[in-house]
Amino acid sequence: MTKITATTTIEPSYKHYPAKKLSIIAAPFSGGQSKLGVEKGPTFMLKHGLQHQLTNLGWTTQVQHPFSQEDYSTRVKSDTKDMLAHIKRPQLVGEAAQLVYGAVQEALSHNEFPLTLGGDHSIAMGTVSATVEKYPDVGVLWIDAHADINTLDSTDSGNLHGCPVSFLMGLNKTGKLECPPSLQWVPANLKPEKIVYIGLRDIDATEKEILKEQGINAFSMYHVDKFGINKVIEMALMLLHPETAGVGPIMCSYDVDALDPLFVPATGTPVRGGLTLREGLFLVERLAETGDLVGLDIVEVNPDLAAHDVHVSDTIAASCAIARCALGETLL
Numbered sequence: 001m002t003k004i005t006a007t008t009t010i011e012p013s014y015k016h017y018p019a020k021k022l023s024i025i026a027a028p029f030s031g032g033q034s035k036l037g038v039e040k041g042p043t044f045m046l047k048h049g050l051q052h053q054l055t056n057l058g059w060t061t062q063v064q065h066p067f068s069q070e071d072y073s074t075r076v077k078s079d080t081k082d083m084l085a086h087i088k089r090p091q092l093v094g095e096a097a098q099l100v101y102g103a104v105q106e107a108l109s110h111n112e113f114p115l116t117l118g119g120d121h122s123i124a125m126g127t128v129s130a131t132v133e134k135y136p137d138v139g140v141l142w143i144d145a146h147a148d149i150n151t152l153d154s155t156d157s158g159n160l161h162g163c164p165v166s167f168l169m170g171l172n173k174t175g176k177l178e179c180p181p182s183l184q185w186v187p188a189n190l191k192p193e194k195i196v197y198i199g200l201r202d203i204d205a206t207e208k209e210i211l212k213e214q215g216i217n218a219f220s221m222y223h224v225d226k227f228g229i230n231k232v233i234e235m236a237l238m239l240l241h242p243e244t245a246g247v248g249p250i251m252c253s254y255d256v257d258a259l260d261p262l263f264v265p266a267t268g269t270p271v272r273g274g275l276t277l278r279e280g281l282f283l284v285e286r287l288a289e290t291g292d293l294v295g296l297d298i299v300e301v302n303p304d305l306a307a308h309d310v311h312v313s314d315t316i317a318a319s320c321a322i323a324r325c326a327l328g329e330t331l332l
Helices: 038-047 050-056 069-078 090-109 121-134 164-168 205-214 221-227 229-240 277-290 309-326
Strands: 021-027 060-064 113-118 139-143 195-200 217-220 250-255 293-299
Touching (some): 021 038, 021 050, 021 090, 021 121, 038 050, 038 069, 038 113, 038 293, 050 060, 069 090, 090 121, 121 139, 121 250, 121 293, 139 277, 195 229, 217 221, 217 229, 221 229, 250 277, 277 293, 277 309
Parallel strands (some): 021 113, 139 195, 195 217, 250 293
């Protein structure tokens, strides 16, 4: 039996990436929602020194830019005809997510860990789809205040950053609104039993119905308060890989609004009562300990929504810390 002492640190490991090669995929896209500025998230995180920080953790890093921030920012502002009924910018969302999908595919084909920096959460249609193709038994941890599982029919806002999970699971193949051609490429390869939510606290009534109908496992902030973050993570891993006692590839799609806005004020849809910064960092530290982490998204960082510079620096610092803790940084 391993002797545990007060100074024992379980070293993070990456059994799927023994060479420790990493591809930072910049996805500066804001078209999945209505607040400009979220496209600046990748630039701010990289300017904060994220690539250098990850290199210092032993990773060989490169940065991919699957599309131009300037090009898509211009199109988001100008293309007012990109609508399907009340659904906003389906063409742009489909294009951007597919480019991200290709970038993640490329990284995975070279055995490089894909770290995707958003951008809004609609880009996860690309990141998750590509990861499931590479690792068919991967379990997805969706860390978010919101379920993001509205369908084309159920979404009131028409913002597609609230719908990526429904596309990933193929829930828009039937319904009153037909899936737009620009999003028909999504392979819909995510099974309901292969996604678990952590941090939910702002869920639409229709989303609650979908979660129940699909039998999707979800841990709200109630569960975090009741059981503690470590127990929630352990239960989530067991649910994702029940036949192997929680062992198996894990992808984490992390919306920074899962954290309480006290720690990440510069995000588009903040909701009070979220994860503390330590809970949010422990979550990815714990995933790093498993050795099974195969991909990470960090999304919904919006510097333009900060009330002042401190809010920007706090949000960027927390977002970069999430990446570092997922990729090997420890306290001791």
